Amino acid sequence: MQPLISGIWLVRLLMAGALVAVLSAAGAQTPSPYKQVTVAELRRDAAAMDGTKVEALGIVIPVGMPAAPTLALVTESRDKQAVTINSAKLSPQQMADVVAKCGGGCRAKVRGTYSRGVIEADSLIAP
Secondary structure (H helix, E strand, O other), X not given: OOXXXXXXXXXXXXXXXXXXXXXXXXXXXOOOOOEEEXXXXXXXXXXXXXXXXXXXXXXXXXXXXXXXXXEEEEOOOOOOOOEEEEOXXXXXXXXXXXXXXXXXXXXXXXXXXXXXXXXXXXXXXXX
């Protein structure tokens, strides 16, 4: 009885499998440390989300005085329950850009750590 796979073919198969494994590992992306959430989830599960790194998409609205605006993140522009964005880590230039682009509100992605109704923003990406 002859073996189904010869020694040479077995080596080629093993090498091909190893090559596929190496290529798969090389193309793999590291997972984001940020959990994708909605504004509604942040409001609904505030205690459970405390201390979590989050990425939230919503409408950013500058509120407060123009010299030191606070940012609010809402689901839609008429939404009355906002999540506050602490923008202390954002550069002054980025804040100026956000205020200029989002004066009346604009869609944006906020990444940061959520704690007690506030996202401590690491980054804010607006159009």
